[in-house]
Amino acid sequence: NQANTGFCIGYYGAPFDGTFTGDIEPLSVILARSNQLNLRKQTEFIGNSECYVIDAIGQDGKYTIWIDPKHGYNIVQAEVEKTGHDLVYGERMGDVSAMPITGFKFSIKNVKLEQIQGYWIPMEGDFFLETTRGDTISRTKRHHKRTSIELNPDFAKIGAFIPNIPNGTNILIMETPSIKYIWQDGKPVTYVDQSFLDVLDTEIEQLKTNVKAEPARPTEKKTEVPRDESAIITDKQPDTRADTMETQQEVASKSASSLVPVFLLIGLLIIGVIGLVVFHQRRRSNNAKT
Numbered sequence: 001n002q003a004n005t006g007f008c009i010g011y012y013g014a015p016f017d018g019t020f021t022g023d024i025e026p027l028s029v030i031l032a033r034s035n036q037l038n039l040r041k042q043t044e045f046i047g048n049s050e051c052y053v054i055d056a057i058g059q060d061g062k063y064t065i066w067i068d069p070k071h072g073y074n075i076v077q078a079e080v081e082k083t084g085h086d087l088v089y090g091e092r093m094g095d096v097s098a099m100p101i102t103g104f105k106f107s108i109k110n111v112k113l114e115q116i117q118g119y120w121i122p123m124e125g126d127f128f129l130e131t132t133r134g135d136t137i138s139r140t141k142r143h144h145k146r147t148s149i150e151l152n153p154d155f156a157k158i159g160a161f162i163p164n165i166p167n168g169t170n171i172l173i174m175e176t177p178s179i180k181y182i183w184q185d186g187k188p189v190t191y192v193d194q195s196f197l198d199v200l201d202t203e204i205e206q207l208k209t210n211v212k213a214e215p216a217r218p219t220e221k222k223t224e225v226p227r228d229e230s231a232i233i234t235d236k237q238p239d240t241r242a243d244t245m246e247t248q249q250e251v252a253s254k255s256a257s258s259l260v261p262v263f264l265l266i267g268l269l270i271i272g273v274i275g276l277v278v279f280h281q282r283r284r285s286n287n288a289k290t
Helices: 002-010 027-032 194-213 227-289
Strands: 036-039 044-046 049-058 061-068 074-082 103-116 119-133 136-145 181-184 187-190
Touching: 027 049, 027 061, 044 061, 049 074, 074 119, 194 227
Parallel strands: none
Antiparallel strands: 036 049, 044 049, 049 061, 061 074, 074 103, 103 119, 119 136, 181 187
16 A cells, blocks of 8 residues: 555656546546446537546545547546545545545546557646645645657666666665665665674674683692691691682682673674674565565
């Protein structure tokens, strides 16, 4: 729906291609699902053209279409009125949060047709739009003119549908507006701040340096005590144990102090890796949605 809405709103000539302002689906689909569809018995003239007149009423509103059978069965005039809970751009009128519009009218008039490569093509016309929001009524008149049309072109030769977007251009994906993308080599890619990567590289190198510089721990030597001197050693055991405990505490304190920066660097590394993983997971998810 977002893609269709973007086309209908972004391209002013969409009514000439069969998708009217206020709709996100072609007129053929809207007429086919109408609750009431009627072809008037009497034809009507629009300018010099004798036209068939079709009336349709359904969930999209009330439509009246004038079709010129002598000029490719093109639509040369149309009137649309949406009221109540009719659909406007796929949303129900009356739901203020989703669709604040309470009244909608659209019409096409003064259509000029030209024959191009054996086909009658609408090239020029006037579009009228009236929208009501509460007590406010907005009216718009727009004249749309096509300067030229080429039917069945060689798309590969003319390079059609190839986005001419420079690398590094900021890209917004509507489904994930909080994630920043840039255009790179013909597609959007997740943007990662280069300064963040530089800091991460520096921390990794520092971690490698600290690991290499940490000295190996000396092996402990056990001293065997002769059995006949056990009494003498027994009298001195309390002092010896105290000295040993103090020495162990000092070694443990020094080891803990030396490990603090190592653990800090490891933590930063883990955070950075997790961040990159999340970025790539979101990018894959968005690509899958697209």
